[in-house]
Amino acid sequence: MSRFNPKALYQLVRSLQAQTMLDAMQYSRSVRARNRRFGLKKARGRFTSLGKVTSIDKRAQGAVIHCENGHIELHFLSAEILRVRVRQDGEFRPPFSYAVERIDFPAPTVLDGEDKQTFSARTDQLVCRVLKNTAGLRFETPDGIVISEDDGGMTWREREVRWTRKLPTDEACYGLGERAHALNLRGKRWELWNTDPMPYQRGADPIYASIPFYLGVRADVAHGILWDNPARGYVDLGAEKSDRMTFGAEDNELRFYIFAGPTPQNVLKNYTALTGHMPLPPMWALGYHQSRWGYATEEDFRKLVQEFRQRRLPCDVLYFDIDYMDGYRCFTWDRKRFAKMPTLLADLARQGFKSVAILDPGIKVDPHYPIDEEGQREDMFLKYPDGTRVVAPVWPGKCHFPDFTSAPVRAWWAGHVMTLAQAGFAGFWNDMNEPALIARKQDKTLADYVQHDWEGEGKTHVAGGHNVYGMLMARATREGLQKYRPDKRVFTLTRAAHAGAQRYTSSWTGDNVSTWDHLRLSISMALNMGLSGLPFTGPDVGGFAGSADGELLTRWMQLGCMLPYFRSHTMKGMPHQEPWSFGEKYERIIRCALEMRYQFLPYVYSVFVQCAQDGTPIIRPLFWVDPEDKDLYSVDDEFMLGDSVLVAPVLDQGADQRKVYLPHGVWYEYGTGKLIDGAQYITAQAPLDTLPLYIRAGHTLPMWPTMQFVGERPLEESRLRVYAGSGDTSVYEDAGEGLDYQKGDFRWSYFNCRFLPNGQFAIQWRRAGKYEPPYQQIRVEVVGIPSEPEMVEIDGQAAPIWYFENGVVEFLTKSFSEARITGRSHRSEKAQQTILRPPKK
Numbered sequence: 090m091s092r093f094n095p096k097a098l099y100q101l102v103r104s105l106q107a108q109t110m111l112d113a114m115q116y117s118r119s120v121r122a123r124n125r126r127f128g129l130k131k132a133r134g135r136f137t138s139l140g141k142v143t144s145i146d147k148r149a150q151g152a153v154i155h156c157e158n159g160h161i162e163l164h165f166l167s168a169e170i171l172r173v174r175v176r177q178d179g180e181f182r183p184p185f186s187y188a189v190e191r192i193d194f195p196a197p198t199v200l201d202g203e204d205k206q207t208f209s210a211r212t213d214q215l216v217c218r219v220l221k222n223t224a225g226l227r228f229e230t231p232d233g234i235v236i237s238e239d240d241g242g243m244t245w246r247e248r249e250v251r252w253t254r255k256l257p258t259d260e261a262c263y264g265l266g267e268r269a270h271a272l273n274l275r276g277k278r279w280e281l282w283n284t285d286p287m288p289y290q291r292g293a294d295p296i297y298a299s300i301p302f303y304l305g306v307r308a309d310v311a312h313g314i315l316w317d318n319p320a321r322g323y324v325d326l327g328a329e330k331s332d333r334m335t336f337g338a339e340d341n342e343l344r345f346y347i348f349a350g351p352t353p354q355n356v357l358k359n360y361t362a363l364t365g366h367m368p369l370p371p372m373w374a375l376g377y378h379q380s381r382w383g384y385a386t387e388e389d390f391r392k393l394v395q396e397f398r399q400r401r402l403p404c405d406v407l408y409f410d411i412d413y414m415d416g417y418r419c420f421t422w423d424r425k426r427f428a429k430m431p432t433l434l435a436d437l438a439r440q441g442f443k444s445v446a447i448l449d450p451g452i453k454v455d456p457h458y459p460i461d462e463e464g465q466r467e468d469m470f471l472k473y474p475d476g477t478r479v480v481a482p483v484w485p486g487k488c489h490f491p492d493f494t495s496a497p498v499r500a501w502w503a504g505h506v507m508t509l510a511q512a513g514f515a516g517f518w519n520d521m522n523e524p525a526l527i528a529r530k531q532d533k534t535l536a537d538y539v540q541h542d543w544e545g546e547g548k549t550h551v552a553g554g555h556n557v558y559g560m561l562m563a564r565a566t567r568e569g570l571q572k573y574r575p576d577k578r579v580f581t582l583t584r585a586a587h588a589g590a591q592r593y594t595s596s597w598t599g600d601n602v603s604t605w606d607h608l609r610l611s612i613s614m615a616l617n618m619g620l621s622g623l624p625f626t627g628p629d630v631g632g633f634a635g636s637a638d639g640e641l642l643t644r645w646m647q648l649g650c651m652l653p654y655f656r657s658h659t660m661k662g663m664p665h666q667e668p669w670s671f672g673e674k675y676e677r678i679i680r681c682a683l684e685m686r687y688q689f690l691p692y693v694y695s696v697f698v699q700c701a702q703d704g705t706p707i708i709r710p711l712f713w714v715d716p717e718d719k720d721l722y723s724v725d726d727e728f729m730l731g732d733s734v735l736v737a738p739v740l741d742q743g744a745d746q747r748k749v750y751l752p753h754g755v756w757y758e759y760g761t762g763k764l765i766d767g768a769q770y771i772t773a774q775a776p777l778d779t780l781p782l783y784i785r786a787g788h789t790l791p792m793w794p795t796m797q798f799v800g801e802r803p804l805e806e807s808r809l810r811v812y813a814g815s816g817d818t819s820v821y822e823d824a825g826e827g828l829d830y831q832k833g834d835f836r837w838s839y840f841n842c843r844f845l846p847n848g849q850f851a852i853q854w855r856r857a858g859k860y861e862p863p864y865q866q867i868r869v870e871v872v873g874i875p876s877e878p879e880m881v882e883i884d885g886q887a888a889p890i891w892y893f894e895n896g897v898v899e900f901l902t903k904s905f906s907e908a909r910i911t912g913r914s915h916r917s918e919k920a921q922q923t924i925l926r927p928p929k930k
Contacts, residue, residue, distance in 0.1 A: 112482035113528040120532050127474050127538040129551065132339070136244035136251065139175070139224035142208070150199050151210050153181065156224045161243070163219075166346075167194040168212035169359045173226070175243045175250070175343040184344060185544065186317050187557045188301075188588035190365035215349040228312070228347055236312045236349065237305075240333050243343055250318070251337035252345065260307050261712070261722040262326045262334075264621045266300030266586065267598060269293045272613040272710060272725035278328040281338070282321045283556055283585040285525035285533060288600035288634045291610060297523060297599045298586035299556060300621040301336070302360060306353055308717045313348035313356040315363070319553035319587060321537075340552035353620075353713055354705055361622050361704025365592035369701045370625065371578040372825030373443055373799040374516070374595070375693055376405030377683055378656035379667065380629075385412035386426045387433050393667070394440055398797065400676070402668050403683045405798045407437060408518060408658070409446045417485040418453050420460055420505045422512075434513030441798035443515035445580070448506075450522050450562055451488030454480055460505065464489060469498045471554075472540050479539055481526050490524060490535065493561035494554060495542035499568060506569025516580035517566045519594070522559035523585040559585025563594035576827055582654075586623055595625035595654055603632025603663075608645050609740045613725040615652055619706030625697075627654030631666040634659075639671030640742065640777065646679045647780040648738040650686040651730050653697075653707040678778045684795040685780070689734075691791040691807070691820070696731035698821040707731070714752040724750060733788040733818060734759075737773060737781040747781065749773045755786035757812045762872045762896050786873070787816020789840040789852075799825065806866045813850055813873035815843045823860050836860040850874070850910045871898040871910060880911040 140157025151163035151171075160179040164172045174181060202209045208219045215236075216229040225239035241253035256262075262275040269289050270277070280295040289296050301316035303324065314336070316322070322338035329335070336345065348359045361367075379397070384390060390407060397404045413430075415421040422430045434444050452461050452470070464470055470489040471479045480487050492498050506517060526533055534555060540547065541554030548554055563583040570579045583594040590596070598614045601607045611628040618626040630649040631642045637659075646668070649655045659666045668679040686693075693707075700707050709729040712721040727737040727749060735756065737749040751767040758765060758773075759782035765771060773781040784790065792808040823835040836858035844850055850871070874896055881888040881898060883905050891900035898910055 109482050109484065109486050109527055112486050113526070113532075116480075116482050116526070117529045117532050120536060123473065123536060123538075127536070129537050129549070132247040132249040134246055136246045136249075138242060138244050142219065142221040142224055145203070145208055147201055150196055152201065152208070153179070154208070154219055154224065155179070159245075161219070161224065163210055163217055165197050165199050165210070165212055165215075166192050166363070167359070168197040168214040169349040169355065170194070170363060171215055171217055171228075171347050171349075173243075173345055173347065175245075177245070184317075184342065185546065186344075187319065187553075187560065188315065188317055188364055190589060190592060191363065194362070215347075228349075230310060230349070230351060234310050236310055237314075237347065241335075245343065248340045249338070250341065250343035251335055252316075252343060253333060253335040256327050256332050256334040257307060258332065259719070260305045263304040263306065263617055263710075264300065264302045264313075265324060266302075266618065266621045266623070267296050267298040267596075267614060268617055269296055269610060270613065271723065272616055273723040274617070275326050276328060276331070278323055278325045280321075280323050281316075281556065283523040283559060283587075285521070285523050285584075286600075287525075288602055290602065291606055297584045298559075298590075298596060298618070298623070300586060300588050300590075300618075300623065302364075302588055302621050304353060304356055304620050306712060306716055306722065308719060309351075311350040311353045311356050311716060313350075313360050315346040315348075315360065315588060317344045317346060317588075318342070319556045321551050321555065340549070352716060357620070357622065357704040357706065361591070364589040364622055366704060367591045367625055367697075367701050369578060369698060369830065370580055370595070372690070372694060373405045374580040375690060375697065376655070376799050377403055377650075377686060378406040378408065378445070378654075379404050380408030380410065380656055380658035381661075381665070381667075382410040382659070383412065383661040384408075384410065387428070390433065390437065394437060394442060396667065396669060398440060400669055400680075401797065402676075402680055403687050403795065403797050405441065406443045406445055406516070406656075408656075409444060409514075411447055411449070411484055412661075413446065416453065417449070417483075418455070418458055418460065419448055419451075420509060431512045438513065438515075441801060443580075444513060445516040445518050445582070446509055446514045447518045447520050448566060449483060449520055450490055450493075450524050450558070451481075451483035451485060452491065453485035454487040454489055455485075461489060464491065464501070467497075467501060469495075469501055471535065473536075474538055474540060479535060481528070481535060483521060483525070483527055491562075491565075492542050493558060493565055494544060494548070496544065498542070499561065499565035502562075502565040503569030503572060506566050507573040510570055510573040516582070517570065518582040519559065519562050519566055520584050522562045522583060523555070524558050557587045559583050560587040560590040560593065563590060564592075567593045578826060578828065588622065591623045591625070596623055597626060597654055597656065597658075598628045600633045600660075601629050603635035603637040603641065603659075605641060605740065605742050607632055608641065608648065609726065611645070611648060611652070612728055612738075615708060616706075616710050616725060616728060619653075619708055620710075622704065624700050624707045625653050627652040627656065629656065629658040631657050631659060634663065636664050637666055639675035642666055642671060643675050643678050643682075643777060644739050646682040648736075650682045650689075651708075651734070651736045651738075651780070651782075655686060681778065682780065687795050687799075688792050689790070690799070691793055691822070692731065692733070694825070695791070695819065695821040699731070699819075708736075711735075711750065711752055718752070721750070721752070733785050733790060735783040735785075737783070739775045739781070745776045746772055746774050749781055749783070751783060755814055756783040757786060757872055758782075759784055764873060784812045784872075785816060786812050786814025787842045788812055788814075789818040789820070789842065791820045791838075804862070804864045806868055807862070807864045808868045808870065809840075811840070811842060811852055811869065811871045813842070813871055817841050822862050830860075833858065834860050836862070845909075848912050850912075852908045854905055854907070856904070865903060867902055867904070869900050869902060869908065872896065874898050874910060874912070876912065878910045878912055880909075882909045882911070884908075
């Protein structure tokens with residue numbers, strides 16, 4: 090397998106748009122001239138600290154601490170969320186933030202206390218102590234566990250601000266958005282500046298999505314920090330000094346939120362309560378997505394559709410990359426290569442394919458292009474300090490850039506999105522929205538001094554316009570789809586993001602590379618995005634740049650079918666990576682991975698709903714299961730999908746087995762039903778056609794028959810695969826599309842599994858909600874029954890027909906309240922002891 094040569098992409102750009110390269114050189118010369126005129130000076134000199142506390146004004150939800158050189162505001166939004174602000178002028182007007190969605194939490198009871206050394210403000214969940222001689226902060230749990238303690242504290246230098254805290258030796262570090270690194274981020278300095286590295290390798294920083302949210306995990310407590318400052322900045326997690334952590338930004342107010350914990354789940358629940366939850370996507374968006382930069386004609390798409398359906402390879406979504414446009418002009422399509430675009434999209438839809446179109450922010454400068462002419466006339470584009478419009482090179486050549494920090498601009502963009510939706514596109518993919526330029530490395534984005542409206546308040550590119558640009562473009566795109574289809578759910582995808590982006594969009598991990606190391610990176614990157622509050626994410630399966638082979642694509646497909654976002658995408662000029670590209674041997678195994686995704690869809694959907702409701706990530710690191718087990722803090726070659734499924738993909742070339750760590754408890758091997766004690770490493774046999782999966786004992790997996798796309802046919806039968814043991818599972822159902830679920834048209838099913846003293850195994854099923862699913866029959870498969878039962882009962886009546894084979898009891902039924910399996914008397918006690926082995930710790 091060949092390695093990717095970055096020069097290949099440069100050569101491709103040159104061959105596609107020679108004029109664009111000329112524009113890039115001219116742009117770089119113009120930047121140098123403007124820098125001399127408008128360039129912002131770097132802050133110099135020493136940082137100023139707050140000094141000693143001089144007085145304290147107590148407030149209902151906190152206090153204002155007056156110090157020698159500045160002022161601190163402590164404001165408890167809730168018992169678990171504390172906002173900290175520092176200003177030199179002491180003017181604490183309500184702050185504006187694109188990251189924060191709501192602050193109207195029920196007011197907590199805040200108590201205060203004071204002695205000669207400290208002032209404290211506390212709720213029943215979090216204590217903040219202020220040291221009077223330094224104005225340093227210490228955050229504690231009510232029982233005295235130190236969550237965070239200043240080490241240098243809050244300081245500033247001209248417009249630059251920073252906050253430094255102690256970094257305990259046992260604290261593992263997560264979050265911060267998209268990082269091409271192992272799961273635990275400790276020991277590095279991470280930049281907060283969305284960047285297009287085109288493409289990236291392990292260790293590259295920054296890349297596309299910088300989210301200034303940090304999750305710290307220790308055995309006794311977890312906490313979160315939202316650095317609510319969108320300016321160019323950084324987070325030092327022990328790089329300069331191993332026991333010290335620093336947030337820094339080049340501009341704006343020093344403001345952060347601290348989330349008390351005590352568990353990672355509590356932290357994410359409160360973080361997403363503040364910054365917003367992921368909207369529930371349409372069910373089809375959870376299916377398989379196929380993309381390539383290079384599907385350039387109507388015939389390409391019709392042939393693609395024919396191959397998928399004839400080969401019986403499930404797929405729901407096809408992507409239109411920049412080749413569909415007329416000269417890369419947004420909101421157009423090429424009238425020669427796509428002469429009847431609405432007809433094509435309608436034909437694809439009839440065959441079960443949703444179409445997603447790419448949109449870049451750059452609007453081609455062209456007097457004959459109505460979008461640009463209208464944007465100039467209506468004053469929609471970013472400007473320099475002297476009022477001239479920004480012009481910079483992207484795919485179309487010279488471009489203007491909408492100012493998405495302006496509400497009228499977002500509405501204007503949304504209106505044009507509606508025209509493409511009217512043509513038949515079901516979703517939109519926002520790319521190049523860091524924003525990225527085709528220029529020299531030092532000029533890969535807009536200049537620091539570019540002006541943004543910022544909802545009428547005004548702000549420069551470096552002070553925030555840059556880092557929120559992609560998120561607000563996604564917001565405007567989403568609003569356009571919502572206006573055109575107000576009764577439908579929305580699917581949008583973004584490359585760049587900021588805190589709170591989960592309210593508007595899903596994401597992917599950008600331009601990765603077809604290597605085994607990038608296969609491995611897919612897990613840690615997706616996990617940290619979920620731990621940053623943006624959970625609907627995944628990689629370009631197979632790698633965007635470079636040359637995969639059949640083995641790599643197959644192993645990546647196996648991993649991808651268990652990730653939140655499941656798309657294969659590759660670059661023009663590179664070998665094709667459709668599921669059939671490497672021959673029947675690999676196609677057959679990839680088909681199994683695709684079918685598994687569709688069989689697992691009702692379970693995956695339930696996990697999405699949990700995330701949409703309380704911020705719990707869709708995929709979770711193993712420490713989520715047991716935060717007290719420090720050995721799990723850096724495990725990033727396996728993960729949990731929801732509460733029930735542990736995924737341990739093969740990540741090494743040529744491997745047919747791998748070591749798997751199973752957390753404490755009892756687990757079943759998915760393929761064989763073998764029962765395994767947790768809290769240990771095992772060796773999983775994993776030939777190329779096997780993805781190692783493990784299911785928690787006592788959990789229930791809802792499953793569907795294989796379909797070629799979501800909604801291919803009415804669902805006549807559902808399947809419940811129950812893994813014998815003691816446990817609870819929640820399953821969610823609704824129509825999978827539309828907004829009726831917001832009016833109560835949904836159903837929750839609660840499954841409780843347990844053994845009874847008489848040796849019976851019982852499944853209780855409790856339901857809530859008014860949704861009536863289409864299926865009338867349920868196939869129940871109970872895995873882990875060691876010998877043929879004596880009886881199967883459904884709601885107190887003997888089941889008319891049931892089967893037993895290889896440790897699985899199977900029966901057909903309609904909805905029930907309780908099912909019981911009675912073991913044969915001389916075996917029941919042994920069977921119960923076998924299944925209910927106490928978990929090892």
